[in-house]
Amino acid sequence: MLVKANDKVRVHYTGTLKNGEVFDSSEGKEPLEFTIGAGQIIPGFENGILGMKVEESKTLDIPANEAYGERKEDLVQEVPKTQLPPEITPEVGMQLMSQTPNGQQIPLVVTEVKDSSITVDANHPLAGKDLIFEVSIVSIN
Structure with missing residues (x-):
């Protein structure tokens, strides 16, 4: 078989x-x-x-x-820290979840942390x- x-x-x-x-x-x-x-x-x-x-x-x-x-660079975005929940202290490598307007969950990985923003990557690892x-x-x- x-x-x-x-x-x-x-x-x-x-x-x-x-x-x-x-x-x-x-x-x-x-x-x-x-x-x-x-x-x-x-x-x-x-x-x-x-x-x-x-x-x-x-x-x-x-x-x-x-x-x-293939990696898609448009899935890498800079986000103001003000858009994060206050209880989250972002660190490089941290996984976050985002939600689209239709309710779909999108996993993100923090790739950079700056003073007022973070960079997140929605590409599969x-x-x-x-x-x-x-x-x-x-x-x-």
């Missing part, structure tokens, strides 16, 4: 950057479970495991455009990066 569209699969994986830094892994955890074609994971990962069989392992080399996309996954198929349903 080979992985195909609409299959529910369970996989073990380790994700690394080109420099070898591990950014995520299922090691020591339950396998990741998802349905092929449901849009639950990045396209390059999903396409990379099509045609694999149970207990097969493979290295997936996924370019940024098939992962979290892995945007613009090519990713490498070591993946092993645990089950196909």
